[in-house]
Amino acid sequence: MIDKPIRSVVIVGGGTAGWMAAASLAKFLENMNVRIQLVESEQIGTVGVGEATIPPIMDFIRVLGIDENEIVRQIKATFKLGIAYRDWTRPGDFYFHPFGPTGAGMGSISFPAYWLKMFLSGDAARLEEYSIQAMAAERNKFMRPVHAPNTPLNKITYALHFDASLFARYLRRYSEARGVMRTEGMIKHVSLRPEDGFIESLFLENGETIEGDLFIDCSGFRGLLIEQALKTGYEDWTHWLPCDRALVVQSEHAGPPPPYTLVTAREAGWQWRIPLQHRVGNGHVYCSGFTSDDKAADVLLSNLEGAPIGDPMPLRFTTGRRKKGWNKNCVALGLASGFLEPLESTSIHLVHRGIAMLLKFFPDRNFEQADIDRYNRIFEFEFGRVRDFLLMHYTHTERQGAFWEHCRKIPLTDSLKEKIDLFRSHGRILREDTELFPIQSWLFVMIGQGIIPRGYDPLVDSLDPAKIKANLDAIRTTVKQCVDAMPGHKEFIEKNCAA
Numbered sequence: 001m002i003d004k005p006i007r008s009v010v011i012v013g014g015g016t017a018g019w020m021a022a023a024s025l026a027k028f029l030e031n032m033n034v035r036i037q038l039v040e041s042e043q044i045g046t047v048g049v050g051e052a053t054i055p056p057i058m059d060f061i062r063v064l065g066i067d068e069n070e071i072v073r074q075i076k077a078t079f080k081l082g083i084a085y086r087d088w089t090r091p092g093d094f095y096f097h098p099f100g101p102t103g104a105g106m107g108s109i110s111f112p113a114y115w116l117k118m119f120l121s122g123d124a125a126r127l128e129e130y131s132i133q134a135m136a137a138e139r140n141k142f143m144r145p146v147h148a149p150n151t152p153l154n155k156i157t158y159a160l161h162f163d164a165s166l167f168a169r170y171l172r173r174y175s176e177a178r179g180v181m182r183t184e185g186m187i188k189h190v191s192l193r194p195e196d197g198f199i200e201s202l203f204l205e206n207g208e209t210i211e212g213d214l215f216i217d218c219s220g221f222r223g224l225l226i227e228q229a230l231k232t233g234y235e236d237w238t239h240w241l242p243c244d245r246a247l248v249v250q251s252e253h254a255g256p257p258p259p260y261t262l263v264t265a266r267e268a269g270w271q272w273r274i275p276l277q278h279r280v281g282n283g284h285v286y287c288s289g290f291t292s293d294d295k296a297a298d299v300l301l302s303n304l305e306g307a308p309i310g311d312p313m314p315l316r317f318t319t320g321r322r323k324k325g326w327n328k329n330c331v332a333l334g335l336a337s338g339f340l341e342p343l344e345s346t347s348i349h350l351v352h353r354g355i356a357m358l359l360k361f362f363p364d365r366n367f368e369q370a371d372i373d374r375y376n377r378i379f380e381f382e383f384g385r386v387r388d389f390l391l392m393h394y395t396h397t398e399r400q401g402a403f404w405e406h407c408r409k410i411p412l413t414d415s416l417k418e419k420i421d422l423f424r425s426h427g428r429i430l431r432e433d434t435e436l437f438p439i440q441s442w443l444f445v446m447i448g449q450g451i452i453p454r455g456y457d458p459l460v461d462s463l464d465p466a467k468i469k470a471n472l473d474a475i476r477t478t479v480k481q482c483v484d485a486m487p488g489h490k491e492f493i494e495k496n497c498a499a
């Protein structure tokens with residue numbers, strides 16, 4: 001029996017995280033008599049970046065019952081089939097990390113296992129040629145999956161590039177239409193209950209007081225509730241992921257928008273290019289210990305494909321996470337919960353996961369410690385596995401220069417070391433529990449980064465090599481034929497969801 005149900009939820013912050021939380025709670029707590037209030041300060045504003053996503057964002061949109069073409073139009077989005085890595089492993093090198101499954105198993109033997117055997121003997125093409133996402137991206141094509149058997153067209157997996165402020169504004173309209181109350185104002189003080197240190201109320205600059213049962217901290221890097229009030233603590237991961245600054249600038253299009261994010265390695269970091277319908281988002285992520293802000297700005301501005309719109313905006317960050325994502329009656333989401341640099345576009349996804357986990361362990365006013373502990377273990381595990389995936393991009397390269405040489409010396413985490421050791425011996429990749437990246441993501445990035453196994457899974461020898469070869473050829477041919485038949489990305493947008 002729920003004798004003490006949550007009566008009010010207070011969300012602090014109206015950036016991407018705050019409005020994602022508000023929209024989800026408005027949807028899932030419908031008919032439960034829970035008052036949902038969001039406080040934000042226009043004076044402080046939002047971080048204003050975060051434009052590339054990964055495929056689970058499409059589930060977030062669908063679950064809210066939002067029409068996909070409608071939101072794509074409103075937030076001026078384009079489609080994303082993966083990430084292209086340019087000059088990353090070494091200058092002149094190029095590899096693609098596509099979304100979605102690649103190839104198909106042969107009986108009980110997985111595609112990665114038999115592809116690897118043929119690759120090691122020089123009898124397989126590059127991985128990208130077996131992925132419909134990678135091949136469509138290379139040729140600027142896009143379509144949604146079709147409902148048909150036995151075709152790679154039924155597996156097309158995609159995400160979005162969108163304008164972050166338009167996305168937040170869309171979710172605000174959605175939330176307010178479902179009863180979420182928005183308060184404009186600057187929070188000056190957070191009051192804690194003397195007996196147990198739980199958050200009791202927020203005091204605004206205008207004299208207003210806001211009370212609540214459950215508080216969601218979406219206040220950005222400052223962590224107004226989770227850190228400044230509750231002193232939860234932060235685990236600094238800069239020794240693994242040393243980039244600590246970014247410069248962000250928008251630019252005009254120099255051609256049709258490609259259906260992928262491009263990331264290019266630079267002397268002390270990397271640069272992103274995210275195409276939207278109306279403009280391009282660009283950013284240079286770098287390590288302040290290895291370059292100056294002026295030099296970083298020169299690198300960014302001299303590598304834009306179209307004319308810049310405005311001046312670069314500087315951002316500083318410390319990669320890491322809060323020691324607890326949920327502390328007492330406060331759950332932190334978004335930048336307030338931690339930050340992993342945006343190389344694989346994972347932050348918005350971690351907001352989504354935080355909301356999903358909060359709903360899974362939704363409390364009553366007793367705030368059972370077992371629920372909180374489990375939430376925190378999942379939070380810790382998932383952040384850690386994303387960190388490992390990012391770290392691997394830096395430790396395994398052949399690039400010259402002080403920054404990249406420093407990165408190669410970064411000690412691996414135990415969990416990443418195990419992953420790489422398993423892969424190096426027989427090409428094995430394990431996905432544990434709820435870790436984010438699927439086996440094929442690890443495969444593409446490990447091969448892309450030049451981590452080549454010494455051997456392959458011995459069980460692949462149960463298959464006739466001639467049959468494997470024929471199967472690989474058939475997959476490649478089918479992928480090519482499917483991509484031939486796909487419309488261009490720009491054409492698809494113009495026909496279905498132009499802003």
Ligand SMILES: Cc1cc2nc3c(=O)[nH]c(=O)nc-3n(C[C@H](O)[C@H](O)[C@H](O)COP(=O)(O)OP(=O)(O)OC[C@H]3O[C@@H](n4cnc5c(N)ncnc54)[C@H](O)[C@@H]3O)c2cc1C
Nearest residue numbers: 013014015017041046047050052187219220334335347348
């Ligand atoms: C350089 C960079 C690039 C990124 N790229 C990506 C990407 O490609 N993909 C991705 O998934 N993520 C990316 N991210 C992360 C992404 O931007 C964030 O996860 C996302 O925007 C969520 O931000 P937020 O809502 O947590 O914080 P913010 O946008 O900072 O919002 C904080 C909110 O809190 C309010 N607030 C703060 N203090 C107070 C106060 N005292 N009183 C009242 N209100 C207050 C502010 O007004 C604001 O509304 C990137 C981040 C950075 C830094």
